[in-house]
Amino acid sequence: MQDNTAWFDLDIYNTLSTFDTVFSKDKLHLLFIRKGVMYVNIDDKKLILTAISIFCFNGRENFAIQNKCNVEVTRLSFSPNVINSSFTVDNIHDIPSNFSKTDRLDCLCLQPFIHRTGQYIGQIEVGLKQIDKIDFLLKQIMDISENVYFLNKDFIYRSAILELLLIINQHSSKVLLCNNTMPNTDNSTGIEDVISYLHSFYSHNITIATITRNFNTNRTTLSKKFKEKLGVTPIDYLNRVRITKAALLLQESNMPINQIMIKVGFNNRNYFNKVFKKQTGLRPGEFRRNYRSIV
The missing domain is CATH 2.60.120 (Jelly Rolls)
Known part of the structure; x- marks a missing residue:
């Protein structure tokens, strides 16, 4: 039994x-x-x-x-x-x-x-x-x-x-945008450490210079490793993480869009709208109207 x-x-x-x-x-x-x-x-x-x-x-x-x-x-x-x-x-x-x-x-x-x-x-x-x-x-x-x-x-x-x-x-059933699969390889290139950093500090002001300084590498090497392993640049990956977090907040809260934008690490509304639409096909306000939960 x-x-x-x-x-x-x-x-x-x-x-x-x-x-x-x-x-x-x-x-x-x-x-x-x-x-x-x-x-x-x-x-x-x-x-x-x-x-x-x-x-x-x-x-x-x-x-x-x-x-x-x-x-x-x-x-x-x-x-x-x-x-x-x-x-x-x-x-x-x-x-x-x-x-x-x-x-x-x-x-x-x-x-x-x-x-x-x-x-x-x-x-x-x-x-x-x-x-x-x-x-x-x-x-x-x-x-x-x-x-x-x-x-x-x-x-x-x-x-x-x-x-x-x-x-x-x-x-x-929520609309999630970040594909969390990755190549089944070891961490010899240090990419996992960078990914962990981006997921942990996505709300901070992160630039390529910030990443290269923290991980003692250069822009060319970092971008090449990301492209080889994940098919995107480090900033594209960071934006994907941020937009996923923003999409969840748009679905589940009444938080103003400008506040969500800042909370997930963006500081420019036009750029936020552009990146959001690139990943979802919708502007943030349209996404909220289409997919929001009862809050």
């Missing part, structure tokens, strides 16, 4: 600690990345996981952490039979013909852990207004898991996970 109990930890991991990379094959796994950058391999892909986001994967996928920079991560692993007693990782991946309509509907809430497309790789950018809610739910799950005598433990535990899954499913 499969274990109904979730495995949960609330440790904070950083570059000096050892992240437990043993992920059970019969569970679904969630990483809530609050800070920093992680480089992971999942099956044949190398991904950049950045804050603030959730990464969902399942035990059938081969997952390994390659590198991390100033990372704070909460990890939650749970059996799919928490949602439906008939579920296993295998049968929600390859749905059997004898599943009832209710079973199939229940499967939908677990799709972010299973379903992959060219655009969705398992990572979900989290809006600022959801961070406290996610923290609360993870803390609630931890408290329930640690308290053997918690009244109505199974019911409250399942409710907390369902609420967390609702947030994940709502965010998995």
Whole structure:
């Protein structure tokens, strides 16, 4: 019989600690990345996981952490039979013909852990207004898991996970613009260090001169390495990160566009509009009208 109990930890991991990379094959796994950058391999892909986001994967996928920079991560692993007693990782991946309509509907809430497309790789950018809610739910799950005598433990535990899954499913449909896959190579060129820097400090005033000075390189070498590995220049990559953050704020907040522009690192509205339209096909105001959530 499969274990109904979730495995949960609330440790904070950083570059000096050892992240437990043993992920059970019969569970679904969630990483809530609050800070920093992680480089992971999942099956044949190398991904950049950045804050603030959730990464969902399942035990059938081969997952390994390659590198991390100033990372704070909460990890939650749970059996799919928490949602439906008939579920296993295998049968929600390859749905059997004898599943009832209710079973199939229940499967939908677990799709972010299973379903992959060219655009969705398992990572979900989290809006600022959801961070406290996610923290609360993870803390609630931890408290329930640690308290053997918690009244109505199974019911409250399942409710907390369902609420967390609702947030994940709502965010998995957001329009995200930054492709976080990269060539599956080592960091001998130092590109990963630069990428981590850009993801961590995108809101700062960063120029090519800033990057070359911080990483003891020159403009030509830096641009060549980026073009070879990622197909774009360092500033193009930085702008892609910034526009992704801006797009999320436009979808999830009432923040004025000028304030969003400054928050993500731009200081010129015309340039911001130009870069935003180049990446999305829309001006910021048009994007907000088309894709905004109810806020």
